[in-house]
Amino acid sequence: MDSLLRGEELCLAQLFLQSGSAYDCISELGELGLVEFRDLNPSVNAFQRKHVNEIKNCEEMERILGYLLREIKKADISLPERDVNPVAPLPKHVMAIMEQLQRLEVELGEVTRNKEKLQKNLLELREYTHMLRITHSFVQRTSEREPLHVQYEEFPFLEKDTVMDYSSMQRLGAKLGFISGLIQRAKIEAFERMLWRVCKGYTILSYAEVDEYLEDPETGEPSKSIVFLISYWGEQIGQKVLLVCFVNFLMKASESVYTWVIQVKKIKAIYYILNLCSLDVTNKCLIAEVWCPVNDIANLRRALEEGSRKSGATVPSFVNRIPTSDTPPSLIRTNKFTSGFQGIVDAYGVGNYREVNPAPFTIITFPFLFAVMFGDLGHGLIMALFAFWMVLYENNRKLKNTRNEIWNTFFEGRYIILMMGLFSIYTGLIYNDCFSKSLNIFGSGWSVKAMFTAEMTDDLSGNRFLTLDPNVTGVFKGPYPLGIDPIWNLATNRLTFLNSYKMKMSVIIGIIHMSFGVILSTYNHLHFRKKHNLYLVFLPELLFLLCLFGYLVFMIFYKWLVFSAKDSREAPSILIHFINMFLMQGDGVPPLYPGQTGLQIFLVVIAVLSVPVLLLGKPIYLNWLHNGSQRLGMYRGYERVRRNSEEELYLMRANDMEEGSSHSDLSSSGDHEAEEFDFADEFLHQAIHTIEYCLGCVSNTASYLRLWALSLAHAQLSDVLWAMVMRVGLRMDTRLGVLFLVPVFSLFAVLTVSILLVMEGLSAFLHALRLHWVEFQNKFYSGTGVKFSPFSFSLLPSSFEHDGLL
Secondary structure (H helix, E strand, O other): OHHHHHOOOEEEEEEEEEOOOHHHHHHHHHHHOOOEEEOOOOOOOHHHOOOHHHHHHHHHHHHHHHHHHHHHHHOOOOOOOOOOOOOOOOHHHHHHHHHHHHHHHHHHHHHHHHHHHHHHHHHHHHHHHHHHHHHHHHHHHHHHHOOOOOOOOOOOOHHHOOOOOHHHHHHHHHHHOOEEEEEEHHHHHHHHHHHHHHHOOOOOEEEEEOOOOEEOOOOOOEEOEEEEEEOOOOOOOOOOOOOHHHHHHHHHHHHHHHHHHHHHHHHHHHHHHHOOOEEOOOOOEEEEEEEEEHHHHHHHHHHHHHHHHHHOOOOOOEEEEEOOOOOOOEOOOOOOOOHHHHHHHHHHOOOOOOOOOOHHHHHHHHHHHHHHHHOOHHHHHHHHHHHHHHHHOOOOHHHHOOOOHHHHHHHHOHHHHHHHHHHHHHHHHHHOOEOOEOOOOOOOOEOOHHHHHOOOOOOOOOOOOOOOOOOOOOOEOOOOOOOOOHHHHOOOOHHHHHHHHHHHHHHHHHHHHHHHHHHHHHHHHHHOOOOHHHHHHHHHHHHHHHHHHHHHHHHHHHHHHHOOOOOHHHOOOHHHHHHHHHHOOOOOOOOOOOOHHHHHHHHHHHHHHHHHHHHHHHHHHHHHHHHHOOOOOOOOOHHHOOOOOHHHHHHHHHHHHHHOOOOOOOOOOHHHHHOOOOHHHHHHHHHHHHHHHHHHHHHHHHHOOHHHHHHHHHHHHHHHHHHHHHHHHHOOOOOHHHHHHHHHHHHHHHHHHHHHHHHHHHHHHHHHHHHHHHHHHHHOOOOOOOEOOOOOHHHOOOHHHHOOOO
């Protein structure tokens, strides 16, 4: 839990890798994903590093693999399952893989050229087939009109000769004097006009359209062609070309291509990391610097030992922790449930090192605020069932490995959707709202019969409305056990009641949420040893918020608890009292409770006095700390201790870092100590913070009213959809009404999913996101850190997956 709340504690470590075992050690670290490497050669150009040739070879192999994958995909051949995870091959085996890929590329190129040639020949033969078939029909129609009396024995009927090659066709064409061929359909009219002009009309042109589309070998697009004949008849010939060699070649290559892709990706990553290392003076050892979680130091040592053992090195590689004043990156370990909520926080900004992480609290508050705006039992149940289905089939490859970005977004956030659906079911029960209808589970606490018994009703003839007076004995038996009483669904003042209820509820939730964010800032002040911020920042902020808006919550609860149905007409307006509180007026308005005016003046004075403390307290204290006390207390009093060497101070700073001291307060180098304190910069920073906080308390409180607005909007949209669709079908009392309900319910279901679930759900999601980012997290969370990016083969991006080849 501490890891999720603050992140892992990291340290800077130095790796000493023997030249012969460096490749294997880096491979072991890539499989485990424990450390983040630092570049020790920042001034060296990428093309001037030691292993640039090896990386170029890997890029060449990636090019060949991309060519193979494109041809496999073009042939519609499925790749094998991706369960294999081969280890990175040894450097001596890399050239063998490259030679094998180059040989495959040459062979595939030859097969591809043969395929294209065969396809071109096949197209020509098909053209000749259609030409002979259609011209043969032309001659048959002519012979039926004018039968031939003479048969030339040297030119037998083509039906008798089943084999006809192109040279024979040319020979017959020359002797009989015919011209035939294919022409595109768009050019036939121009061709006929040109033929008439050139031959002066002494030709007979016959043509017909080919039934099927023929593929253009140059453009690859299908097109319609026209067969034309000038005085000739012929026979149909055909030939089919089987491209078995091409398919068999790709089938064999597809069995190993995925393994090659993984291996080449790992080889390239290893050499990239080796380029980040530096050589020692003897050129026999590589030195690398890594950020590593403190809890994984033992695993890091074991990985280096395993790499040294595999390479057969006589001198083992080892790790050494080194002190540093640099700020480490932030590492927060998550699982499949918490990763989605952590993604919501990281989208705002990655937290500083060891800063309080809002994600554990977001797991509860985010779906709850969403459900407050989306609360509907039926809609929440549909959303929860959909998310539960995705959770059950989360290991299905077809659901995980898709190219649809919208679906991937839903699938990655399946646990968020599940929590939002469950919380929506809860708030739907509180609102007693299910598809805009109320559920009378426990029986209403209101009774109409008591109004007639007490003879408190007027003549109901011609009057549709009946007022229920809770002051009449027996009319109101008691509150509904869970949520809002179902009788409010029939009341004409239902909207007025829900407006008042949800508006006050939104203010209460908002102030509690913001106060919780301010309280969480104390964990940062204590952890980073900034105790002065507790008195000069946290306390004024909390007093300002609670003395004004916390008092508003107090008045809401006081009015709910003190005033009953008997004296509800005498209950004063909370809004008027809150406005008079700032104006310090109370005349003409009945007080809410005795001594109200004096308490309100006291609270306003406290809130006003907290503003200059928040504005001036911290800058003045830091200025006194720097000039008046001669840096007394810096580095937890280490300046008062006599030091024998600078190394002791270096180690003390490292100890501060590991124990959680603020890195913004620690100097990044020894020269930073001599920098003068700038009071103007500190005062300007604190002035901006003070103005933002004080104005934000007002605007942020008003911002939480979106909970009320969206909740009412969702309820009204659901009510309108029911009234305009389902009610129409339910009102039909004929036998056809049942059949009419089928399309009506289908329309209702489609509109419910598309409008109320998707559109309204997305709207509530975005508003809940804004409430967390702006109103909650800015009270304690800076989000200006750097995310820990471990060297892990499983996290490496692949260009083939991005291009859709895998």
